[in-house]
Amino acid sequence: xxxxxxxxxxxxxxxxxxxxxxxxxxxxxxxxxxxxxxxxxxxxxxxxxxxxxxxxxxxxxxxxxxxxxxxxxxxxxxxxxxxxxxxxxxxxxxxxxxxxxxxxxxxxx
Numbered sequence: 001x002x003x004x005x006x007x008x009x010x011x012x013x014x015x016x017x018x019x020x021x022x023x024x025x026x027x028x029x030x031x032x033x034x035x036x037x038x039x040x041x042x043x044x045x046x047x048x049x050x051x052x053x054x055x056x057x058x059x060x061x062x063x064x065x066x067x068x069x070x071x072x073x074x075x076x077x078x079x080x081x082x083x084x085x086x087x088x089x090x091x092x093x094x095x096x097x098x099x100x101x102x103x104x105x106x107x108x109x
Contacts, residue, residue, distance in 0.1 A: 048089030
């Protein structure tokens with residue numbers, strides 16, 4: 001999963017959980033990501049909601065990269081339980097997001 005850092009995913013997770021920040025800040029973060037980072041974020045979410053297995057990373061990422069038909073920020077913001085799916089996806093891929101989330105919270109991200 002070299003396309004996106006766990007820290008960036010953790011940042012999106014925190015924003016998705018904090019409704020008082022609104023969607024504008026999260027939209028800005030996602031829109032400023034590269035196309036590869038956006039596709040990786042979608043693939044992680046798909047793995048987290050069991051559309052793909054963790055072992056199907058390449059397929060999930062490739063599908064997200066080639067079949068994007070809606071702006072990624074719109075798609076993700078409209079996804080129910082986004083934070084939970086991203087967290088589950090990272091866990092399925094063998095990443096512990098808790099330390100990154102804690103560090104971001106300490107820094108006030």
